[in-house]
Every structure is written in C-alpha cells, then in structure tokens.
Amino acid sequence: QSVLTQPPSVSAAPGQKVTISCSGSSSNIGNNYVSWYQQLPGTAPKLLIYENNERPSGIPDRFSGSKSGTSATLGITGLQTGDEADYYCTTWDSSLSVVFGGGTKLTVL
C-alpha cells in the first residue's frame, strides 16, 4: 500500500489529453513539492516534472504539473504512442522519508 494514491491505469486516444492524479496528506504533498517520473518499458525512470510544475530541459510542454492542497496532477496533452509508460509521483514525507505513488499505467489506444 503506497503512501501516495494514484489510479492504477488511465487511457486515451492519440492526440487527446489525459490527467493522472496523486493523492496524499498534509504530512507529504500538503507541505512539500511534488515530482513526476515517466518509466518506459524496460528502462530507468526519467524526471518529467519537479517542484509541482517545473519541467527539466528537454521535456516538452505537453507535460504539465499542478498541485492543490494534498493532491497533485500530471497532465499530458497531444498524446502519442510513445507516451505509453508508467508514471509515478513522489514527494518528501514528514516521517523523514521519500514516498512514491503506486504508479499509473498509461495506455494510448
């Protein structure tokens, strides 16, 4: 059971938009920045979003992040088949640990 709650799967058609939610509490998301990672099949995770809504260089603006209260959201627009991957949210927790969401599998139909 992960500390942060994500939907196990989401799906959408190519070109469409999808959002992935990440729910936590005041001990983690409520008082800390959220990061998001993309893990393509068989590869290491890759940083997509940090500090709730910042993109590292090289990440297209199709990817966006937001946070409200104790929840965060990853948005992906203009879906491509290459976006099919597992997506994870993460943040610091007041228990002096880093916590991850359980991951969301994105299927581009």
Place this chain on the structure above:
Amino acid sequence: QVQLVESGGGLVKPGGSLRLSCAASGFTFSDYYMSWIRQAPGKGLEWVSYITSSGSAVYYADSVRGRFTISRDNAENSLYLQINSLRAEDTAVYYCARDPVVFDYWGQGTVVTVSS
C-alpha cells in the same frame, strides 16, 4: 554528460549479503546528495536511502533500516549500498539516483535476486 553506472547485483541466498556500487561521472559528485531506489519485479518504485553530499547524514526506509548501509567515497566518485540479511522481498532492480528527492538522473539499475 551525467552518468550513473550501478554494479554488484547478483543471485544471493536468503540471509546473504551484497555490496552495490554506483560510479558517477559528468558532474561534481561531492556537491550532491545521492539516493538508492528499488523496484521489485512488476511493482512500483520504492525509496531505499539517501546520503548527504559529505556523507555526514544518512536516511533509510523503515523496510531496510538496520540491514542496509549507504556510504560514499567522494574521492572515487562512488556511491555504495551494503545490503545484509537479505530476504526474498529484497529482490529488485536497485537504482542509484542523484539528489535526495528530485531524482534528476538515474542509473540503469543492477538486479538483486534473493533465492535459495
């Protein structure tokens, strides 16, 4: 460019030990906190540990505290994870990553399999 290369994984019997290594290059290693994260087969990511840039402070997940030890050698640009008293549930790909919370660079991972 930033590179992190893990090594040291393998097949080990329950109760055994391993020492994982992570060789860093392309950045000033001694300036950065470093982390270990693992992923059991077919499962999600689990944070394991992180160490401050000087090595003066370390933090562990409850699931590994007392059995795992993180360390670093800044002169050798290397990060280590000593894993003892291995259990079947420690079977996973172990990744090293830069930074304690925003993992901006990851290695390719090293596989640890605990089985008799």
